[in-house]
Amino acid sequence: MERKILFIIAILCLLLTVMLVATSCQNSDDIPPVDTELSLGALIAGGEDSQFSIVYPARWEDYEMNAAMDLKYAFSAVYQSFPKLIDDSKPENEYEILIGNTNRPESASVLEGLSEYGWVVRVIGNKIVINAKSGQFLTDAVEHFSNIYIGSTEQLGINHIADHIENSEKADQSYVISVGKNSVYTVSCLSSGSSYIKSSALSFSQRLSNDHGVFISVSTDGMPSSGKAILLATDEKIDGWQISFEENGNISILGQNDALAVCALNYFTSEYMKKDADGDIVIQNTQTVSESATDYAREGWLLAAPAYDGGTLAPKLYDCGTGMQNDNSSPSAERSFMMCISGTTATQFNNYQYKLSDCGYTVDSENVVPCSNGKYNLFYGYQKDNQYLWVYYLANTGEVRVIEDRVSTLESEFEYSFDYDNNTGTEIYLYGMKYHPQGMGYGEVGGSLDSTNNGLFVIIKQVDDSLFLIDGGFTTQASSAAVRGLWDFIHEITGKAANEKIVISCWFVTHPHNDHYALVSSLINNYHQYLDLQRVMFNFPTSAELTGNMGIEANIRTAVRQYFPNAMFAKCHTGQSIHLGSMTIDVMTTHEDAVSATTGKNTITEGNSMTSILRFTFADGTRYMELGDFTEERESALLGMYSDAAFKCQISDVAHHGFNQVQRLYNKISARYVLWSNYPADDWSTETESAAWRKVVSASTLAFIRSANPNVEIYYAGLNTTKLECRGGTVTVTKLPLVY
Numbered sequence: 161m162e163r164k165i166l167f168i169i170a171i172l173c174l175l176l177t178v179m180l181v182a183t184s185c186q187n188s189d190d191i192p193p194v195d196t197e198l199s200l201g202a203l204i205a206g207g208e209d210s211q212f213s214i215v216y217p218a219r220w221e222d223y224e225m226n227a228a229m230d231l232k233y234a235f236s237a238v239y240q241s242f243p244k245l246i247d248d249s250k251p252e253n254e255y256e257i258l259i260g261n262t263n264r265p266e267s268a269s270v271l272e273g274l275s276e277y278g279w280v281v282r283v284i285g286n287k288i289v290i291n292a293k294s295g296q297f298l299t300d301a302v303e304h305f306s307n308i309y310i311g312s313t314e315q316l317g318i319n320h321i322a323d324h325i326e327n328s329e330k331a332d333q334s335y336v337i338s339v340g341k342n343s344v345y346t347v348s349c350l351s352s353g354s355s356y357i358k359s360s361a362l363s364f365s366q367r368l369s370n371d372h373g374v375f376i377s378v379s380t381d382g383m384p385s386s387g388k389a390i391l392l393a394t395d396e397k398i399d400g401w402q403i404s405f406e407e408n409g410n411i412s413i414l415g416q417n418d419a420l421a422v423c424a425l426n427y428f429t430s431e432y433m434k435k436d437a438d439g440d441i442v443i444q445n446t447q448t449v450s451e452s453a454t455d456y457a458r459e460g461w462l463l464a465a466p467a468y469d470g471g472t473l474a475p476k477l478y479d480c481g482t483g484m485q486n487d488n489s490s491p492s493a494e495r496s497f498m499m500c501i502s503g504t505t506a507t508q509f510n511n512y513q514y515k516l517s518d519c520g521y522t523v524d525s526e527n528v529v530p531c532s533n534g535k536y537n538l539f540y541g542y543q544k545d546n547q548y549l550w551v552y553y554l555a556n557t558g559e560v561r562v563i564e565d566r567v568s569t570l571e572s573e574f575e576y577s578f579d580y581d582n583n584t585g586t587e588i589y590l591y592g593m594k595y596h597p598q599g600m601g602y603g604e605v606g607g608s609l610d611s612t613n614n615g616l617f618v619i620i621k622q623v624d625d626s627l628f629l630i631d632g633g634f635t636t637q638a639s640s641a642a643v644r645g646l647w648d649f650i651h652e653i654t655g656k657a658a659n660e661k662i663v664i665s666c667w668f669v670t671h672p673h674n675d676h677y678a679l680v681s682s683l684i685n686n687y688h689q690y691l692d693l694q695r696v697m698f699n700f701p702t703s704a705e706l707t708g709n710m711g712i713e714a715n716i717r718t719a720v721r722q723y724f725p726n727a728m729f730a731k732c733h734t735g736q737s738i739h740l741g742s743m744t745i746d747v748m749t750t751h752e753d754a755v756s757a758t759t760g761k762n763t764i765t766e767g768n769s770m771t772s773i774l775r776f777t778f779a780d781g782t783r784y785m786e787l788g789d790f791t792e793e794r795e796s797a798l799l800g801m802y803s804d805a806a807f808k809c810q811i812s813d814v815a816h817h818g819f820n821q822v823q824r825l826y827n828k829i830s831a832r833y834v835l836w837s838n839y840p841a842d843d844w845s846t847e848t849e850s851a852a853w854r855k856v857v858s859a860s861t862l863a864f865i866r867s868a869n870p871n872v873e874i875y876y877a878g879l880n881t882t883k884l885e886c887r888g889g890t891v892t893v894t895k896l897p898l899v900y
Contacts, residue, residue: 199317199319200315200317200319200320201317201318201319201320202255202286202317202318203241203315203316203317204242204243204257204288204316204317204318204320204321205235205238205239205241205242205243205310205315205316206239206240206241206313206314206315206316207241207315208241209241210241210242210243210244211254211255212243212253212255212256212257212288212318213243213244213245213246213250213253213255213256213257214228214231214232214243214244214245214246214256214257214259215246215247215248215250215256215257215258215259215262215264216228216245216246216247216248216259216260216262217247217248217260217261217262217263218247218248218249218263220247220260221260221295223260223295223296223298223299224259224260224261224295224298226299227259227260227290227298227299227301227302228245228259228260229245230299230302230303230306231257231259231290231302231305231306232245234302234306234310235310238310238311239310239316243257248262248263248264252264254286255286255287255318256286256287256288257287257288257290258287258288258289258290258291259290259291259298259302260290260291260292260295260298261291264287266284266285266287266289267289267291269284269289270282270284270289270291271291271293273327274292274293274325274327275293275327275328276293276294276344277293277294277297277327277328277330277336277339277344278292278293278297278325278326278327278328279291279292279293279297279298279300279301279304279325279326280292280301280323280324280325280326281301281304281305281321281323281324281325282323282324282325283318283321283322283323286318288305288318288321290302290305294342294344294387296342296343296344296375296377297326297339297340297342297344299341299342300326300340300341300342301326304324304326305321308324309321328440330440330442333442334405334407334409334446335405335409335411335442335443335446336440336441336442336443337374337376337432337433337440337441337442337443338372338374338376338440338441339440340439340440341373341374341375342374342375343368343374343375343376343377343441344387344388345376345387345388345389345390345411346376346377346378346379346384346387346388346389346390347361347364347365347376347377347378347379347389347390347392348361348378348379348380348382348383348384348389348390348391348392349361349378349379349380349382349391349392349393350382350393351380351381351382353380353392353393353394353418354418355479355491355495356418356419356422356462356477356497357392357393357394357418357421357422358380358491359491359492359493359495359497359566360392360421360422360425360464361378361380361392361425361491362378362380362491362492362493363493363494363495363566364376364378364392364425364429365377365378365493366493366494367429367546368429368433371433371546372433372435372441374441380491388408388409388410388411389410389411390410390411390413390428391410391411391412391413391414392413392421392422392425393412393413393414393421394414394415394416394417394418394420394421395414395415395416396416396417398414398415398416398420398450399416399450399452400415400416400420400450400451400452400453400454400457401413401414401415401416401420401421401423401424401427401450401451401453402414402415402424402448402449402450402451403424403427403428403448403449403450404448404449405443405446405447405448411428411443413425413428416457417462418462419456419461419462419463419464419465420453420456420457420464422464423451423453423456423464424451425464426464426545426546426547427449427451429545429546430545430546455467455515455518455519456519458473460473460475461473461499462476462477462497462499463477463497463499463562463564464547464564465499465547465549465562465564466512466515466516466519466521468499468501468504468508468512468560468562469508469511469512469515470501470504470505470508470511470512471501471502471503471504471505471508471558471560472501472502472503472504472758473499473500473501474499474500474501474502474756474757474758474759474760475759475760476759476760476761477497477498477499477760478497478498478499478500478705478752478755478760478761478762479495479496479497479702479704479705480495480496480497480498480563480565480699480701480702480731480752481495481496481699481700481701481702481705481731482494482495482496482567482700482702483496483566483567483568483729483731484567484696484717484720484721484729485717486714486717486718487700487702487703487712487714488714489702489703489704493566494566494567495566495702496563496564496565496566496567496568496731497563497564498561498562498563498564498752498755499561499562500559500560500561500755500756500757500758500760501559501560501561501562501757502557502558502559502757502758503558504553504558504559504560505558506535506536506538506553506555508560509538509551509553509560512551512560513540513551516542516549516551519544520544521542521543521544521549522542522543522544523540523541523542524541524542524543524548524570524571524572525540525541525570525571525572525736525737526539526540526541527539527540527735527736527737527746529735529802529806530802530803530805530806531554531555531556531800531801531802531803532556532800532802532803532804533556535555535556536555537552537553537554537555537735537801537802538552538553538555539551539552539553539734539735539736539737540552541570541571541736543570547564548564548565548566548568548570549562549563549564549565550562550563550565550733550735550736551563552733552734552735554801556800556801557757557800559757560757561734561752561755561757563733563752565731565733567729567731568729568730568731569695569728569729569730571730571736571738573728574695574728574730574738575738575739575740576665576739576740576741577739577741577742578624578741578742580623580741580742580779581779582779582780582781582888583779583780583887583888584622584623584742584778584779584780584887585623585779585780585885585886585887586620586621586622586623586742586743586778586779586780586782586885586886586887587620587621587653587883587884587885587886588618588619588620588784588811588835588883588884588886589618589619589620589621589653589881589882589883589884590617590618590813590835590836590837590875590877590881590882590884591617591618591619591633591646591649591877591881591899592877592878592879592880592881592882592896592897592898592899593615593617593633593634593637593642593679593877593878593898594612594636594637594639594642594900595612595613595615595637595838595839595877595878596612596613596839597839597878612634612636612637612675613817613838613839613854614634614675614817614837614838615633615634615637615675615676615679615817615837615877616630616631616633616670616675616676616788616789616813616817616837616877617629617630617631617632617633617679617680617837617877618630618631618786618813618835619650619653620743620776621653621654622665622741622742622743623742624663624741624742625654625655625656625663626663626664626665626741627650627654627662627663627664627665628664628665628666628668628740628743629664629666629667629668629680630668630669630670630786631668631669631670631676631677631680631788632667632669632676632677632678632679632680632681632683633675633676633677633678633679633680634674634675634676634678634679635674635675635678637675637678637679638678638679638681638682639900641900642679642682642899642900643679643682643683643686643687644900645899645900646679646683646899647683647686647687648899649881649899650662658690659690660690661690661691661692662690662691662692663692663694664691664692664693664694665694665695665740665741666694666695666696666697666740667680667693667695667696667697667720668696668697668698668732668774669697669698669716670698670771670772670773670786670788670789671698671700671767671768671770671771671772671788671789672698672700672711672712672713672714672716672770673711673713673767673768673789674711674713674715676788676789677713677715677716681715681716681718681719684719684720684723684724685719685723688719688723688724691724693720693723693724693727694727694728695727695728695729695730695740696720696724696727696728696729696730697729697730697731697732698716698731698732698772699731699732699733699750699751699752699772700712700751700770701751701762701764701770705761705762706762706764707762707764707765708765709767710764710766710767710770711767712767712770732747732750732772732774733747733750733752734747734748734749734750734752734753734801735747742778742779743776743777743778743779744776744777745774745775745776746774746775746776746777747772747773747774748773748774748775748785748798748801748802748806749772749773749794749797749798749801750772751764751769751770751772753794753797753798753801754769754794754797763793764793764794765793766791766793768788768789768790768791768816768820769790769791769793769794771787771788771789771790771791771794772788773785773786773787773788773790773798774786775806775809778886780886780887780888780889780890781889782810782811782886782889782891783808783809783810783811784809784810784811784812785807785809785811785812785813785829785831786812786813787812787813787814787815787822787825788815788816789815789816789817789820790815790816790820790822790825791815791816791820791822792820792821792822795822795824795825796824798825799824799825799828804828807825807828807829808828808829808830809829809831810831810832810833810891811831811832811833811834811835811884811886811891812826812829812831812833812834812835813834813835813836813837814834814835814836814837814861814865815861817836817837817838818836818837818838818841818857818858818861818862819854819857819858819861820861821857821860821861821864823864823867823868826864826865826867826868827864827867827868829868830868830869831865831868831869831872832869832871832872832873832891833872833873833875833884833891833893834865834872834873834874834875835875835877835882836874836875836876836877837877838858838876838877838878839876839878839879840876840878840879841854841855841858841859841861841862862874873893875893875895879895879898880895880896880897880898881895881896881897881898881899882894882895882896883895883896
């Protein structure tokens, strides 16, 4: 048996030897090349030099350029050698990645047989073709290519790329709004449409993205020349509103006026924008829908909310401004709008509340505040689906304001709490910054004294070590050393290690002037990875509603949008009472109160009048009134809104760094502790005319404050950082050295 096995092995060895000899004798040119799935082929990325170019149309559409740039960036993030970017006017190469509808014949050839929702990645010869029947799906094709191939191998070659086609099975249905993340529809408004209509269309698009992750483009210049459209417009011949589905796939959303057209859009959003089991939005019921919408209709009523019955309506809708989007006065998804009513009563306001309830609106928050003569101001937040209304009645003037807030987190969701009792302590820091010791400002004196006499920054620390920041100083007060000093300071007061995150429960900005945000913005830009910014709160008007140059700054929002895009936002409104941690924050007034209830126009003539005022009540009952840069032109209206008791606070700051003469307001507050965001006026010299003026007005402010409370204690941000600890009804003051 052993001999037989050995014999077989010997024969096999002999055959193998013969085969090796024969192979070695063959000419290598006669051997066919090895072609496997893993062979590299022409080099796309990695190695020394890519053989490919990314080609986009010379006459590109936005989606084509964006897709080409996305692909280039995806390559560059992984490989040192990657395709260069060129347009199709350049000479054709043998090795190309074609993006969109280039002039190369391969780009058109891959579209044959695709549905309007389809896209393809295909290798044709030495070209990789990426295209889609509808431009909005080109992004999906590039995303597929990037996710599957880029970074999958150290060197990426053409032989790694496999053909891939996505074709929706729903292509034969007429009203497929979205497949996956994209829509082939465009929301369209007529170029003559109002800002309210156009902003509503943009808000619809943003809501679709936030709620369903679906992108739909918006055209505010009329119907697109190609593709399907959802038209939002007015038609005076319609009674109420109407949604109709055209045979060509277009959808018309029409209203008798702007407000009713937006009512129809809100209905369309809540009833039709729902995903099916596949995650797509497909409209099955395409019968025309119409409503007389009598509860929403009144001559002159301009909001997509139930109409207020009673009083006299202002003739125009007031644009309240945006939230975290920069406000350039153009239509924006984040624009909020307000309807004002004059000559109304508490009974009519209560009836309006019943009407809101009957129309399906539910109360999110409420606040009843006494004013003078035994009357009460009434404040309510209502919600229905994705719509948030803030409505309030001012008893002394017989006015109602109805605000459609398109950007704020609901008050009930914005709030938070922790366990505390009346002995829970709260610390207020008037943060010391670099002020000019002689009351100069804006570069009037050079050298080491070149700083400012403006700038406000207050830090409130609660026992959970969270920080509430108010404003944040001027650019000249935000040097690198100052930012680092602030960074060290907040770690010191919270007891956090250098690598632990500081929780900023909220950043509030009183008004959009550049001496009220720079230091905090710089802190976010430089140390964002060690911060947890949870909330942002402000209410800025749009310049289009104001007269003259108000100095409105957009940079306040930039750092937050970049590093904390998921931070909750509140466009605070008068009458809100917001509970954060162990303190209650009452919004005393915003620019919305400066709008005439009879004309709908803002009466502000000075930029500092944009200030929003907050009143803080801490766990031990201590109250602090923040005044920002509040002005005389709004003083009388504010004092007329509330009872004297509403203004009484133990702690307050001065208005506008001591420059604004709001004597009656100081008398109502009668603060024992006053925070002054400047140097003592007594120390100022008068080298310039402006410095002399500041010295005079600040001396008047000093007299007003001492008259309001003879026992007042005044602390200056130009001399120290001042800590006020509020615990058990007692305020303990500690002066700390300037940080830098």
